[in-house]
Amino acid sequence: MNRRVNRGRALRVAVCLLLLAALSGCMQLNMGLTINADDTVDGQLLLTAQKSVLSNRNKNLPVAFAELRQNIPALPAGEETLYQDDTFYGSQISYRKAPLAGFDTESVKLVRDGDLYRFTLPIDPKKYGGKVAEQNPQNQQAFLKLMSFEISVTFPGRVIDSNGTVNGRSVSWKVDSNQEKPTELRAVAEAPPRPSASPAAADDQQPG
Numbered sequence: 001m002n003r004r005v006n007r008g009r010a011l012r013v014a015v016c017l018l019l020l021a022a023l024s025g026c027m028q029l030n031m032g033l034t035i036n037a038d039d040t041v042d043g044q045l046l047l048t049a050q051k052s053v054l055s056n057r058n059k060n061l062p063v064a065f066a067e068l069r070q071n072i073p074a075l076p077a078g079e080e081t082l083y084q085d086d087t088f089y090g091s092q093i094s095y096r097k098a099p100l101a102g103f104d105t106e107s108v109k110l111v112r113d114g115d116l117y118r119f120t121l122p123i124d125p126k127k128y129g130g131k132v133a134e135q136n137p138q139n140q141q142a143f144l145k146l147m148s149f150e151i152s153v154t155f156p157g158r159v160i161d162s163n164g165t166v167n168g169r170s171v172s173w174k175v176d177s178n179q180e181k182p183t184e185l186r187a188v189a190e191a192p193p194r195p196s197a198s199p200a201a202a203d204d205q206q207p208g
Contacts, residue, residue: 008069009015020113020189023147025141026053026068026146026147026177027047027048027049027068027072027090027146027147027148028046028048028088028090028147028148028149028150028177029045029047029072029147029148029149029150029151030045030046030150030151031043031044031046031108031150031151031152032044032151032153033095033103033110033152033153033154034153034154035100035117035153035154035156036097037156037192038195039099039100039112040099040100041095041097041098041099041100041102041103042095042097042098042108043044043094044092044094044095045075045076045092045093045095046083046091046092046093047069047072047075047090047091047093048089048090048091049064049068049087049088049089049090049207050067050085050087050088050089051084051087051089053068054068054089055103061084063154065089065090065091069091070125070130071128071130071143072085072107072128073105073106073107073127073128074092074105074106074107075093075105075107075108076095076103076105076107076108077093077102078093078094078095078102079093079095079096080092080093080094080099081094087109100112106127107121107122107127108120108121109122110153110175112191114191115190115191115193116160116188116189116190117155117157117189117191118186118187118188119153119171119185119186119187119188119189119192120154120184120185120186121149121151121184121185121186122183122184123144123149123175123181123182123184123185124183124184125141125143126140126148128140128143128144129141129142129184131146144181145178145179145180145181145182146177146178147177147178147181148175148176148177149173149174149175149181149185150172150173150174150175151164151172151173151174151185152171152172152173153171153172153187153192153193154168154169154170155170155171155187155189156169156189156191156192157169157190157191158189158190159171159187159188159189159191160188160189160199161186161187161188162186162187162188163182163184163185163186163187164185164187171186171187171189
């Protein structure tokens, strides 16, 4: 009886190791955002996977990427186009004067809080690797560990707190694959005063 249990456990471990080998270098999330003083956002987000990893899953790269992307929480919507080079395949999302409200998502939270901008990118194993976890819950943590993140955010005002590298009004983070991940990437920066109503508009609102 014990031998059967041990064989079953060994089989599960072997399947897990095969999965992790297939996901090695799994997915890359690269993002560069610039927040404008009018509460809009410019920039790009790039979500990719190695072509070799995708072709091991399915020779049809678009199908393989779509399946793997199901493990990623919802990304801020923008103009999405295909990205590929000799090594990577994925999606590029571009933002041009995108409303700040569109960046309050599962994957990225960029909000204005009075006279502050708050940026958070949660690196939560419960948010990443959901489809992988259906096969084995232990693989969810492994999926996230195998991901890499390279993020840069530029604010219109002074950065007052972050757990990244600050360079002027920009904050950057680089979290490599197969590296323990922080629970979140975060930054807080000053926001400019909101535009006030023009004197002419104010006069129009005065009672006659």
